[in-house]
Amino acid sequence: MAENKGLRSLMKDLVVSKTSLVYLLTEEDRRIEAEVKALGMAFKPPFRTYIWSCTTGVTLDDEVVLPKPGILDALDWFMGIQEAAFLILHDIHVFLKGNPPVLRKLKDAARRIDNEYKTVFMASPILEIPPEIQSDVVLLDVPLPSVEEVERLLQQVVAKERHRDSLQEALTDEAKDLFIKAGAGLTSQQLQHLFRKTLAGKQTVTSREFEALFEEKRQIVRKSGLLELYTQPISVEDLGGFATLKRWLDQRKDIFTKRARDYGLSLPKGVLMMGISGCGKSLGIKAIAAFWRLPLLRLDMGRIYDGALGTPEECLRRVIKTAEAASPCVLWIDEIEAGIANASQKSLGGSSSRILATFLTWMQEKTSPVFIGATANNIELLPPEILRKGRFDELFYVELPSDAERMEIIRIHLAKRNVPINRFDFPPLVKVTEGYNGAEIEQGVTSALFRAFVQNREMTQTDLYICLETIVPLSTTMREQIKTLERWAHERALRAGGE
Numbered sequence: 001m002a003e004n005k006g007l008r009s010l011m012k013d014l015v016v017s018k019t020s021l022v023y024l025l026t027e028e029d030r031r032i033e034a035e036v037k038a039l040g041m042a043f044k045p046p047f048r049t050y051i052w053s054c055t056t057g058v059t060l061d062d063e064v065v066l067p068k069p070g071i072l073d074a075l076d077w078f079m080g081i082q083e084a085a086f087l088i089l090h091d092i093h094v095f096l097k098g099n100p101p102v103l104r105k106l107k108d109a110a111r112r113i114d115n116e117y118k119t120v121f122m123a124s125p126i127l128e129i130p131p132e133i134q135s136d137v138v139l140l141d142v143p144l145p146s147v148e149e150v151e152r153l154l155q156q157v158v159a160k161e162r163h164r165d166s167l168q169e170a171l172t173d174e175a176k177d178l179f180i181k182a183g184a185g186l187t188s189q190q191l192q193h194l195f196r197k198t199l200a201g202k203q204t205v206t207s208r209e210f211e212a213l214f215e216e217k218r219q220i221v222r223k224s225g226l227l228e229l230y231t232q233p234i235s236v237e238d239l240g241g242f243a244t245l246k247r248w249l250d251q252r253k254d255i256f257t258k259r260a261r262d263y264g265l266s267l268p269k270g271v272l273m274m275g276i277s278g279c280g281k282s283l284g285i286k287a288i289a290a291f292w293r294l295p296l297l298r299l300d301m302g303r304i305y306d307g308a309l310g311t312p313e314e315c316l317r318r319v320i321k322t323a324e325a326a327s328p329c330v331l332w333i334d335e336i337e338a339g340i341a342n343a344s345q346k347s348l349g350g351s352s353s354r355i356l357a358t359f360l361t362w363m364q365e366k367t368s369p370v371f372i373g374a375t376a377n378n379i380e381l382l383p384p385e386i387l388r389k390g391r392f393d394e395l396f397y398v399e400l401p402s403d404a405e406r407m408e409i410i411r412i413h414l415a416k417r418n419v420p421i422n423r424f425d426f427p428p429l430v431k432v433t434e435g436y437n438g439a440e441i442e443q444g445v446t447s448a449l450f451r452a453f454v455q456n457r458e459m460t461q462t463d464l465y466i467c468l469e470t471i472v473p474l475s476t477t478m479r480e481q482i483k484t485l486e487r488w489a490h491e492r493a494l495r496a497g498g499e
């Protein structure tokens, strides 16, 4: 299974290696309790899970064990017991702030239980580990529920419903898949709430139920301020050329489905689309999202650096978390070289290279279904690390469109504007657009349409020919740059177009 390494197995690794203090960054109290308990039960003999909160003191399965509510007492007691066990401390950030005795006690605890199978899980929704204890604490940024956990939650909700049998029947593999897709990335509390709300009293499920789930996701994304959910409808048919990319996609048609996951296929990480301006790189990314029917999130690189929403590192962390929360999705990073890739840029100092490092690590290790669609115009600014194997699945190089491709692009843009294509003689149009990129062809079509419109008649071959002919393509002034780019890409990237 190539999915999320679940929370439980992450915690298990820490417990087995006798980690004393674990800081769990999460807002999901109940899930943490359930997961830690389940982990404890899996050991032989089982570990007990004690829970401390400042109101109830220490409890074990809701029975009060130590009625004194102080955190220092709780830690003292835990150090003293003679058994392998877990202690969960809730809202820990409140008690760490300006509280030297607690910091000292935690350091003592770390030393005392260093060689025992005892782990203190400190849970908090805020990442604030005081420097005094940083070297004693292992941070676990609690991942959102994995696909399996989401499926389990769905089953639990269904099992409690009145019409569970007919619901169970309505939840075909396909419907389940949609539920998981819509729900993946929400917290377990949100999921439970949503699943309940969606299924309450229902005997079957329809598309209306899914819409509610997707809307919830949209809200999550909107709140982040760094990402934008791109909603303009587009399809792969709007993209002329790109035959190799289209084939690449076709081979991965069902890759984001449950069937593929169950089969053990690993999810693609992303692609980088390189090439000169106006050849359809951005359009290509949009088409990828449309092809897989995944939401497309556009990252505003500028906002990461402008400081309004926090330091660049914090912003990137938030972007990653939000994208994972909205996954499965396509994260679109336009002109990646202008942001993270240009690590040597002086004005940004060290932060841009740190951003690059964080980003690369994430790309390498991410297990969530976030597909990265990046584009780059200026490959010279791209640091070699980003091009290394294991980061992107494929580097695509987008060239100026060939004769056949230009014909396709002209047709697409005519058809998009409801101009009947049988009115045109294509070979001369293909000839006159030699060296043009897709954006220039589109510009020719729109000018021709306008020309006909002001004269209050239908667009003709002459309109189109004249309008296309008057355009001076970018490629005439960029011949040298294009050659360099082509030479560079020839050895390193796959041509997105071709037969």
Ligand SMILES: Nc1ncnc2c1ncn2[C@@H]1O[C@H](COP(=O)(O)OP(=O)(O)OP(=O)(O)O)[C@@H](O)[C@H]1O
Pocket (backbone or CB within 6 Å): 238, 239, 240, 241, 242, 276, 277, 278, 279, 280, 281, 282, 283, 284, 375, 377, 409, 412, 437, 438, 439, 440, 442
């Ligand atoms: N292959 C193509 N098929 C159809 N339309 C195209 C194609 N290439 C470009 N276009 C048209 O040109 C517009 C601009 O293309 P796009 O923004 O994708 O180019 P780009 O390579 O991302 O350019 P830039 O580097 O300037 O961002 C598209 O929205 C589309 O209308």
Ligand SMILES: [Mg+2]
Pocket (backbone or CB within 6 Å): 281, 282, 283, 334, 375
């Ligand atoms: Mg672009």
